[in-house]
Amino acid sequence: MxxxxxxxxxxxxxxxxxxxxxxxxxxxxxxPLICTIEGATPAGEARQWxxxxxxxxxxxxxxxxxxxxxxxxxxxxxxxxxxxxxxAGAIFVPVNPRQPAREVEHVLxxxxxxxxxxxxxxxxxxxxxxxxxDVAFVTWTSGTTGAPKPILQTHxxxxxxxDRVLGTLRPDRPESEDSQSERRPSPxxxxxxxxxxxxxxxxxxxxxxxxxxxxxxxxxxxxxxxxVERYQIRSTxxxxxxxxxxxxASEIDGLAxxxxxxxxxxxxxxxxxxxxMDRFGVTVLNGYGQAEIGEVIGWTAADAKVHPEKLGAAGRxxxxxxxxxxxxxxxxxxxxxxxxxxxxxxxxxxxxxxxxSMADRVDADGFVRTGDYAVxxxxxxxxxxxxxxxxxxxxxxxxxxxxxxxxxxxxxxVSDAAVVGVPDARLGEVPVxxxxxEASDADLEALCREHLVAYKIPxxxxxxxxxxxxxxxxxxxxxxxxxxNPPSP
Numbered sequence: 437m438x439x440x441x442x443x444x445x446x447x448x449x450x451x452x453x454x455x456x457x458x459x460x461x462x463x464x465x466x467x468p469l470i471c472t473i474e475g476a477t478p479a480g481e482a483r484q485w486x487x488x489x490x491x492x493x494x495x496x497x498x499x500x501x502x503x504x505x506x507x508x509x510x511x512x513x514x515x516x517x518x519x520x521x522x523x524a525g526a527i528f529v530p531v532n533p534r535q536p537a538r539e540v541e542h543v544l545x546x547x548x549x550x551x552x553x554x555x556x557x558x559x560x561x562x563x564x565x566x567x568x569x570d571v572a573f574v575t576w577t578s579g580t581t582g583a584p585k586p587i588l589q590t591h592x593x594x595x596x597x598x599d600r601v602l603g604t605l606r607p608d609r610p611e612s613e614d615s616q617s618e619r620r621p622s623p624x625x626x627x628x629x630x631x632x633x634x635x636x637x638x639x640x641x642x643x644x645x646x647x648x649x650x651x652x653x654x655x656x657x658x659x660x661x662x663x664v665e666r667y668q669i670r671s672t673x674x675x676x677x678x679x680x681x682x683x684x685a686s687e688i689d690g691l692a693x694x695x696x697x698x699x700x701x702x703x704x705x706x707x708x709x710x711x712x713m714d715r716f717g718v719t720v721l722n723g724y725g726q727a728e729i730g731e732v733i734g735w736t737a738a739d740a741k742v743h744p745e746k747l748g749a750a751g752r753x754x755x756x757x758x759x760x761x762x763x764x765x766x767x768x769x770x771x772x773x774x775x776x777x778x779x780x781x782x783x784x785x786x787x788x789x790x791x792x793s794m795a796d797r798v799d800a801d802g803f804v805r806t807g808d809y810a811v812x813x814x815x816x817x818x819x820x821x822x823x824x825x826x827x828x829x830x831x832x833x834x835x836x837x838x839x840x841x842x843x844x845x846x847x848x849x850v851s852d853a854a855v856v857g858v859p860d861a862r863l864g865e866v867p868v869x870x871x872x873x874e875a876s877d878a879d880l881e882a883l884c885r886e887h888l889v890a891y892k893i894p895x896x897x898x899x900x901x902x903x904x905x906x907x908x909x910x911x912x913x914x915x916x917x918x919x920x921n922p923p924s925p
Contacts, residue, residue, distance in 0.1 A: 489520025500525030597730030706748030
């Protein structure tokens with residue numbers, strides 16, 4: 437175990453630390469470990485950089501169990517700062533450099549770190565909070581259904597989350613020690629910000645796998661293709677919005693030697709997956725998880741080969757994860773029937789900063805309510821239908837927005853689409869659509885009538901320049917619904 441600068445050797449040995457993923461990484465000091473489009477930082481330099489950050493934090497008065505906000509652009513310096521915080525025994529609080537000042541103030545007031553680390557130096561803060569020694573970092577819920585909440589991720593819990601997924605991707609067949617030592621994992625390309633849970637996760641995932649890490653700043657389709665070729669990336673992750681950008685990028689000829697892409701951060705439609713696969717010949721593996729519980733459902737390479745017809749499914753539960761589907765009364769539903777998805781992972785987040793727990797989401801048997809509708813087929817594959825809060829009840833008929841959006845996206849000239857429910861005096865709710873593109877209402881309605889039952893067809897089509905999405909591409913439906921029902925003056 438890596439000992440932090442602020443705790444005794446005995447305390448350090450009693451707990452696992454994410455700092456070990458850098459400090460005990462198998463690469464020698466001379467080997468490139470943290471890479472970007474500009475170049476690569478050797479493992480030894482990254483480790484020393486982290487030690488220097490830790491020493492500076494301790495000198496500035498940071499003590500174990502206190503939080504440190506880090507506001508740096510994604511790059512080797514941000515990675516070193518994250519590990520430096522852990523070496524100091526502190527809690528890492530990522531802050532996006534592009535966040536407005538008011539949002540930064542909200543983060544600091546909610547989490548109460550002892551200091552902020554920026555390019556300009558370390559700024560001490562007053563009235564810091566204290567946290568359990570196992571707490572590693574703070575991430576936030578997406579905010580698609582309510583105000584974002586700060587999640588406390590632990591060292592021990594996150595190591596289990598990483599190993600839970602790595603276990604599904606490692607080959608089952610026995611190999612000699614010689615062949616395993618000769619095979620080095622492909623570098624892990626991280627195409628999202630390190631201020632996001634997805635960015636942190638994928639940096640740690642690559643290091644846990646014994647691989648180098650390749651970082652991007654803001655996503656660019658051309659830069660992504662260059663990085664894939666330069667670092668010979670065979671497998672990576674991408675948000676759905678990034679896959680769409682790549683599919684539509686006429687200046688990109690191919691993505692060799694890329695073979696697999698795992699979808700992250702937001703639901704991936706079968707249409708988007710098929711377009712990407714057809715364009716680049718890359719297998720797309722879906723997955724499902726939430727920041728509080730990690731990835732709980734996903735694909736293996738073996739499943740992808742055996743079940744290509746399951747494109748669009750989230751996959752099957754990872755080892756150690758139990759799931760169940762219940763109806764509105766809390767009763768189990770039969771296979772093939774929709775209901776709310778509940779999951780019971782081996783580990784989950786410790787709770788939320790400020791003292792709130794996850795108890796209100798956990799049933800008597802330890803299953804977490806996900807807030808998502810899902811169906812489990814006879815082969816055990818899970819199909820996500822949509823958010824419980826997004827479901828539109830049109831006179832007793834259930835309309836899942838994602839299904840309607842899939843059809844709208846088939847219309848020539850449509851680049852993005854969203855469907856939300858609005859109040860209706862007779863039916864309770866009716867679906868309306870927001871569309872980005874040049875298609876006419878008549879064309880949109882005709883395609884819907886061709887593919888959907890009548891009650892799923894939107895009653896109106898609103899043409900907009902763009903749809904509100906979070907930084908990782910999640911659709912902000914509440915904003916669209918609010919635009920049709922502005923508050924009274």
